[in-house]
Amino acid sequence: MTAPGTETTAGTQSSPPTATALPAELAASSSVVHRPAPWHLAVLLAVLLGGAYLARRHWPALESGAGRLAGADQGWMLVGATAALGTWAASALAQQGAVVRRLPRPRLVAAQFAASAANHLLPAGLGAGAVNVRFLMRCGLPAARSAGALAVKAATGAVVRLALIALLVPACPGLLRLPHLSTTVLACALGAVLLLAVLLVTPWWPRCRRALTTVLADIRALHARPARAAALWGGSLAFAGLHSLVVVAVGQAVGLPLPPLQVALLYLTASSAAALLPTPGGLGSLDAALALALTIAGAPGAAAASTVLGYRLLTVWLPLVPGLLVLAVMVRRKAL
Template identity: 80%
Template structure:
């Protein structure tokens, strides 16, 4: 008879294999796109090297602000007061770890460990991460709904193909079958815990303001990073359109479990900018600049901070 521990190990291995397979497929697809569009990427890199340094510095300042906004949102998801400096440092480290593991697992693991080190039980810590993620997703949808009418015709709903219809029907059938699943009880208890935490947080106005304000600031600052880079490379798109395109592309890229959206976000963002009228070289420069400021420059310092937090047993 299979023991629960052995079953959990098997499920973990299957999940890891599935993530690794999807990650490998996305990376191979990304390499294919890089090879196919290498001239545009090379020209984009040269254009970025000659970009306006003032706008790039403004984008770097906005990128730094994203870690403070993430810390504010995380504090808003927890009633207990967290140590401010260590919280910001943990967000910086989490952003680096997020680019090493798929589907946001790196950032989730760092934040979960940090909250547990601050004295929160594992269940409460996981619930706080779920509350923060829910607030972030809700803010993105609200911003898209607000900016959409300001940029008419920029976003178009995809046509309902037979494949999309089949996927939708399959998803609805899966949801309908959930109550009969043995996992439904656990999912319901987890959802109940998250809803309880949300009600508790909204009974505390400062925490609710921190949660929603930090989530909104995080999304807005990422938009500002991309807007600053597009200004630096003289990309001919209005700032509101750039912000809306980033929100839509990043939301779509979140459906693919790649580390930090590697490959998926780059392709979605480049495609969105190009379809909206940006020259291919300018779009490639904007994506490269955005990645440079939000991923490659802070990656090594973030990993260093992660190591320091581990050594000091803050994680």
């Protein structure tokens, strides 16, 4: 996962990297973490082109939604902005829970803020992953342990989202409808997935087994410490809940005619589906999925568009420049 020699350099605290060695180390790690697969770039381009086509086709609704957002209720928008600020603290709490070593709190929160900005510049969350890996390595963790901590945090977040969806589905009956698929289609899809897994995993199985063993050992060590387990699961739950609260608050501010529980369920479902597409920060994929879900649930197109625009404004566009500035300062101070 990392270039030869990177783990030794990051894991040894007695001899910190010099200014001369730092650029080479950064380049080596970046070439591994940042380099997307060709199919990632193809899917990214297709999603962005599709988003541009939908935006052009539904431009009147987007324009009306932007105008509606300009006259939104300021109190609810303040609630959404406060929830958006809390998402970085929740992310920092979950990241601390994913490692046994105690991390410096101010730098940890700053790293999550910087990672959220970097995440909107590279596909499939590579920006946030690179920032967090570099931060954990600077805190003394080896590269393998740092990557394992990110895997633990991501897996916990996915489990929490699925659990929240399962809890909200009974409270919103009939809102989510699974498409009807024949047994033949399901069997063919399962066979294709298994064949692809065999073709991709078999050559890398020894290395994957070692990585999986390390991650499982980390999970056992974390759950042996109740404080770390509580931080991991509590931070992941708070992160998903606060993002849902941002969407609910913006929806209330623009008069979205849907109950809050339904809005939260639609957001969690749309964001889980959008995570499968490698767009930077879910831009395009999440916007289209969430707007479509809100519209199908009965919201007017203008209200759905203004809800998505307001959510993006609070979680992406307003924090983007400050987040990039924090990222630059942390790099300059060699905190990354």
